[in-house]
Amino acid sequence: MEQRHLGRTGLRVSRIGLGTLTWGRDTDEHDAADLLKTFWEAGGTLVDTADVYGDGESEYLLGRIMEGLVSRRDLVISTKAGSVPDPDRRFDGSRAHLLSALDASLARLGTDHVDVWHLHAFDPHTPLEETLHALDVAVSSGRARYAGVSNFCGWQLAKAATWQLAAPGVRNRVASTQMEYSLLQRGVEREVLPAALDLGIGLLPSSPLGRGVLTGKYRKDATPPDSRGASDHLAPFVEPYLDDTAGHIVDAVATAADGLAVTPLQVALAWIRDRPGVVAPIIGPRTAQQLTAALSVETLSLPDEICRALDDVSAPVHRYPDHDWSTL
Secondary structure, three states: OOEEEOOOOOOEEEOOEEEOOOEOOOEOHHHHHHHHHHHHHOOOOEEEOOOOHHHHHHHHHHHHHHOOOOOHHHOEEEEEEOEOOOOOOOEOOOHHHHHHHHHHHHHHHOOOOEEEEEEOOOOOOOOHHHHHHHHHHHHHOOOEEEEEEEOOOHHHHHHHHHHHHOOEOOEOOEEEEEEEOEOOEOHHHOOHHHHHHHHOOEEEEEOOOOOOHHHOOOHHHOOOOOOHHHOOOOHHHHHHHOOHHHHHHHHHHHHHHHHHOOOHHHHHHHHHHOOOOEOOOEEOOOOHHHHHHHHHHHHOOOOHHHHHHHHHHHOOOOOOOOOOHHHO
């Protein structure tokens, strides 16, 4: 699998990442091991998790199955911290919480460092400089090799990145940002992506297949019984992308797939993988068979006319002041 630099850093990662959101909850140890082995054998290196996935079980499971299966040095492990199970405060960006959470992640993963450590979200109740100082402590102490953010809007990303760049050699630059991005969700193109491109920050799209909808499995109001849309706890996650607007985009993807003799999954994944600023879409397959189907996109490059057609049918509305006012 082709490797790409993570933003403006020397770290190289596979251009498709393996997500572990369901590990330890919907994905058991046997299936997780099959997924990791299949991914690694295909040349995949970037594995993404978070301390809240499965209440920590995702990290624990990843750490356990790495032993004897894949050498730690062959993987680029990314995890996140900052989300907390508190209805009154969903995010805790305090230095105390973040560093304690990182230590707990390392213990569950069974490693002395993570390759990329992301802030899971912006905490409006903690001074940003305190939150960012935790990133510097993590990197300077060797517990994390690189640091990034997740779910930061445009101004938050720009503020965080410029704060870090203001003291080179003292503060560690923001290497990456993880955001939802797909043909069904192009909101990052308004401000986040322009900021990331300008600042040399690599974009790691989450839900690059529109929460599974872009595979075409939900067309004609169908909901396969083994799909996330049929799951009690994941159905609300899928439901926002089952409207008429999404349906028109999925139809366009299916038409493109028919014309290229490939699958809608391959078309949607190739489109997002090759967008400007994108380093590696993070996919979350349930089975090794699904993963193999997704990894087959490695040899696919969409023709320019297909890309333009998909761009047009899914184009978000940009109004002042999102883009250069002179073009509006």
